[in-house]
Amino acid sequence: MKEELFISGRDIPNIDPFLNIWHWQIPLYLFLGGLAAGIMFFAGLFTIMGKEKEMATTVKWAPFLVPIALVLGLFALFLDLKHEMYFWRLYTTVRMGSPMSWGAWTLMLVTPLSMIWSATYLKEAVPNWNWKFKMIEQTIGFFTKKRREMAWAMMFLAVVLGVYTGILLSAFNARPLWNTSILGPLFLVSGLSTGLATIIWMSKNKTERRIMSQIDIVLIAVELFLIVHLFMGFLSATAVQVEAAELFLGGQFTVTFWVFVVILGLAFPAVLEILELRGFHIPIWIPALLILFGGLVFRFVMVEAGQITRYLY
Amino acid sequence: MRYAMAIDTKKCVGCSDCVVACQTENNVPHGYCRDWIVENVSGAYPIVEIELRSERCNHCENAPCVRCCPTGASHTVEGGIVMVTHDECIGCGACIQSCPYDARYSHPDGYVDKCTFCQHRLEKGQNTACVDVCPTKCLHFGDIEDPYSDVSLALKNRSWKVLAPEAGTKPQLYFLT
Numbered sequence: 001m002k003e004e005l006f007i008s009g010r011d012i013p014n015i016d017p018f019l020n021i022w023h024w025q026i027p028l029y030l031f032l033g034g035l036a037a038g039i040m041f042f043a044g045l046f047t048i049m050g051k052e053k054e055m056a057t058t059v060k061w062a063p064f065l066v067p068i069a070l071v072l073g074l075f076a077l078f079l080d081l082k083h084e085m086y087f088w089r090l091y092t093t094v095r096m097g098s099p100m101s102w103g104a105w106t107l108m109l110v111t112p113l114s115m116i117w118s119a120t121y122l123k124e125a126v127p128n129w130n131w132k133f134k135m136i137e138q139t140i141g142f143f144t145k146k147r148r149e150m151a152w153a154m155m156f157l158a159v160v161l162g163v164y165t166g167i168l169l170s171a172f173n174a175r176p177l178w179n180t181s182i183l184g185p186l187f188l189v190s191g192l193s194t195g196l197a198t199i200i201w202m203s204k205n206k207t208e209r210r211i212m213s214q215i216d217i218v219l220i221a222v223e224l225f226l227i228v229h230l231f232m233g234f235l236s237a238t239a240v241q242v243e244a245a246e247l248f249l250g251g252q253f254t255v256t257f258w259v260f261v262v263i264l265g266l267a268f269p270a271v272l273e274i275l276e277l278r279g280f281h282i283p284i285w286i287p288a289l290l291i292l293f294g295g296l297v298f299r300f301v302m303v304e305a306g307q308i309t310r311y312l313y
Numbered sequence: 314m315r316y317a318m319a320i321d322t323k324k325c326v327g328c329s330d331c332v333v334a335c336q337t338e339n340n341v342p343h344g345y346c347r348d349w350i351v352e353n354v355s356g357a358y359p360i361v362e363i364e365l366r367s368e369r370c371n372h373c374e375n376a377p378c379v380r381c382c383p384t385g386a387s388h389t390v391e392g393g394i395v396m397v398t399h400d401e402c403i404g405c406g407a408c409i410q411s412c413p414y415d416a417r418y419s420h421p422d423g424y425v426d427k428c429t430f431c432q433h434r435l436e437k438g439q440n441t442a443c444v445d446v447c448p449t450k451c452l453h454f455g456d457i458e459d460p461y462s463d464v465s466l467a468l469k470n471r472s473w474k475v476l477a478p479e480a481g482t483k484p485q486l487y488f489l490t
Contacts, residue, residue, distance in 0.1 A: 019409060082405075
């Protein structure tokens with residue numbers, strides 16, 4: 001007779017239901033961080049390529065969203081803390097073993113950088129803008145001359161930020177769904193794709209949109225490939241990881257993941273973008289919105305499902 | 314010096330005295346606990362087996378909670394005891410996610426709390442509260458590097474297991490089977 005497990009586990013009503021301690025704040029923060037990384041990466045890339053004029057939305061206007069996204073994301077992260085008034089402790093130490101620590105430090109570099117970047121373009125956005133103080137004027141003037149160097153830093157930090165949003169989860173070996181190193185690249189590519197979707201949505205320039213759509217299609221293909229890879233890895237791993245994968249292959253997250261993330265968030269927008277490139281008239285906001293929504297759902301699903309998977313009980 | 318605990322699953326009756334003793338000793342807020350009883354019933358009727366385990370933080374040698382803590386609030390002290398400094402903890406929850414044993418919880422005051430192996434009692438040369446109170450004497454505690462300590466002697470002639478060794482944390486709770 002097959003062995004069955006009748007009862008197993010523990011029951012602490014005030015603790016067990018609250019062990020999935022991360023709620024909407026963390027996925028929202030991961031989404032905004034990825035989005036910011038995506039915009040910054042392409043702003044940096046096209047500045048280095050010297051395409052500021054042709055790719056104005058990418059280089060100049062979309063990056064105005066980056067500090068907003070980062071500040072909102074950081075605020076969400078702050079709301080997630082249970083001992084909020086001690087948050088400054090993050091900045092009294094550097095702990096390389098803790099992704100959350102180096103993530104906090106990365107954000108400490110990225111946020112001011114993105115603000116300075118936008119500040120150097122503020123006069124182009126608002127022609128009558130007056131910095132009032134000469135010192136600020138001079139500082140911004142100095143950074144305006146250093147845009148190329150800043151672009152390199154932005155590209156590098158965008159990759160760190162994008163990968164970090166995935167590593168934050170993958171560093172927890174107690175949660176089998178998260179504990180896969182492919183999460184870093186997967187979150188990076190997804191972040192780049194959501195950044196691109198935002199740029200495409202904002203851009204009025206046909207050529208710019210065309211280039212960005214082409215890049216986006218490649219990124220979506222890479223992302224789909226990484227998702228297949230993710231499940232191949234799980235299904236050939238240990239029992240706990242097979243169980244984790246089963247949450248998405250018949251389990252409670254199957255519909256949400258495959259319908260909203262893979263089909264509506266990746267495959268369908270890619271098809272729409274291909275059709276658009278072939279000359280069909282498709283409102284540009286449809287694929288863009290689908291990609292953004294898919295990216296958000298993806299992070300919610302991963303954070304929520306990951307907290308269910310475990311070794312014991 | 315390496316503190317460890319052995320739990321005799323054949324002697325434990327699941328009375329929860331260890332839980333209450335810990336709550337009293339450590340002022341654990343009402344409804345929370347740092348140690349707990351797991352009742353594991355396995356098999357197929359009529360041949361079933363029951364295992365009772367008094368569980369708590371495993372004070373792992375390779376503690377993921379210490380590694381992932383962004384502020385250093387979670388740290389290891391002498392004897393391998395994993396501790397949390399309350400006013401360094403920001404309550405981010407990373408350590409709760411990182412623990413394969415779910416030994417940590419969010420204290421109503423905001424910081425993360427867990428078993429300390431009653432470090433304040435060890436300093437005075439006493440045993441942990443749960444060990445002292447156990448009516449069946451199924452808990453054995455001490456320095457595992459000392460061959461004559463209570464825990465070493467308990468492990469010597471018995472078969473034992475640790476929980477989720479595949480998580481790679483080198484836990485220091487040994488369950489006598």
